[in-house]
Amino acid sequence: MKDKQIIFTGGGGTAGHVMVNLAIIPEFVKEGWTVDYIGSVNGIEKDLIEPLKGVTYHSISTGKLRRYFSKENFKDPFKVVKGTWQAHRIIGKKKPAVIFSKGGFVSVPVLVAARLKGVPAVIHESDYTPGLANKLAIPFAKKVLATFPETLNYLPEDKAEWIGAVVREELYTGQREKGFKLTGLNSTKNVLLIMGGSAGSQKINQAIRAGLDQLLEEFQVIHICGKDNVDESYAQPGYVQYEYVQEELKDILAITDLVCSRAGANSIFEFLALNKPMLLIPLSRNASRGDQIVNADSFKKQGYAKVLEEEQLTTETLRKALQQLKKDKLQIKDKMNQYRSSEAKEKVMEIIKQQATKQ
Template sequence: MNKQSIVFTGGGSAGHVTPNIAIINELSKNEWKVHYIGSKKGIEKELITKMGLPYYGISSGKLRRYMDAENVKDVFRVLKGIMEARSLLKKINPKLVFSKGGFVSVPVIIAASSLKIPIYIHESDLTPGLANKISQRFSTKIFTSFEEAAKHFPANKTVVIGSPIRKEIFSGDKERGKKYLGFTKERPILTVMGGSLGAKKINETVRDSLQELTAKYQIVHLCGKGQKDDSLDNTTSYRQFEYVNEELSDILAATDTIVTRGGSNAIFEFLALKIPMLIIPLTKKQSRGDQILNAEAFTKKGYSLTLDEEKLTKNSLIESLENLEKNREKIISMQTSPMGDALSVLIKEIQSNR
């Protein structure tokens, strides 16, 4: 059987990459030759090259919603990225381009459209990011995680499917995770995840609260690149990592409670694993407010509790975790995703392009 080529794009944060990885891992290696186009220095380059896949970095500008002198320069960066992507796509000749968004995806999608290559995009959040707002007019089909997101796209090419969940997160082993962390069975495990770039205020508040928190929990803290505090490395009930990859499924299997940002892909994975969540979304000063909406939607459905970062203090963190534990069984009973298997839907849709 002849292999067909497919190009994936998306980057800027791990949330724009991990769903692509979930799909890539399920595609038949006998049927598909996978290529990835991303930015020259983004986290997507690190994650994809680790998989041994062909990776191509292109020029890309940041998509801003505000006036800035850099916007003028970025117009030329995007134009350069379109030309670079078009050249790559002509050589690769893919059957399909699949995008998870992020500013780097826009040049790729515009280039693919100019070559009449089918384009699928997936929107994870309750409201679309600027990249997908631009990309929708060029897309062949649009998939969303939330029903609320579908109303922002053309109805004739939009399907609500949920979030594609990496199958490997279900393969974790609880005992292996505890052994890796050096934790015992005496206390439950609290995992703190601030996202791939970390979360300064969450990190600081957790560390300020260690005495109180370690009296109740053993803590694994995924704090982000460059945000480890080496002075705390000798604490037996507290383990910190900048980022974990292969060990994540085991850590999640051992996790009893999680503190997380409100990125859609992450919270859908924790929902699938039935882990009670305290969501601390990015503020509107740090983002367009998508994480706030995601957190509100999950909390409204009984999947989690939310603590606004503006209200985050040592006392509010401890109080919110106590409230989460009081409602633990109720939250777990509610944690049934209303969506089907988004990953299987996407694989079927991709296969239809062979």
């Protein structure tokens, strides 16, 4: 093989477009690969990737891929062209053996540039159905990897492969003692973790806080509420708020009994791997392409989760759904114990290396 050079990309939207990269990048660094990352100028991926040791971050111009009318839609094609030119220059300078993409709109110009430079690319699709960015990028990739086996029905047969969920190893290393010390909570009452996605969810935040007094009668609550959404006026014993949690998440999950979350694929598979019964509140079709709805439905059918549609979300429906989740948690854990996560990370790395040798 030529020098071990790899470029990762993904992001421009939510943290979900970065998590698989965060799980894999340290392994390539350990093995002596030169690792570069192409991301957006101000996306969440920059904050998550730049602190990693052994990784050089490169920013490019990106255009958001919208499914609705916006004046910005007229500017975005020019941003994508500019981003493709920038990615082409970076790839030409770095001469990677392979490119790995997690999706998100920043990945589209990178995959186009990779094809122009003759560099093989591997795409990972976490959701049940491919997102718009991945749909656009798939023609430029050699392999497309899926988390849900059903996703193969939506992918080109000659490129697609099911590999299962890639879970960050660090999440298995959480310590309950550290989690309780960090949060000030204890083991006398169930700990409920609320997550509204990396950007937070105003609807979930409002429903939680409106019924907080009742919730605290049954649970201790850790609320990851999104940037600028911490509200100290609600501060009280048993209720802990964070804008965003990264390194401490493993210890928080170690003390978590139940989860209330959106239904992004990366997160829910991590909860599944850690045996955390969950209430999923997927983004509605009015605010998304509906991928979280099918993700949640799949988990509900397999007995891993309860689901509350956003259109039915009120303080009262949320309280009742969480009570039912608590009541059924042992049954859900039994179902989760039947799930055996494949060696997905090793599979992904093997496929990436195989493509790197084909140049």
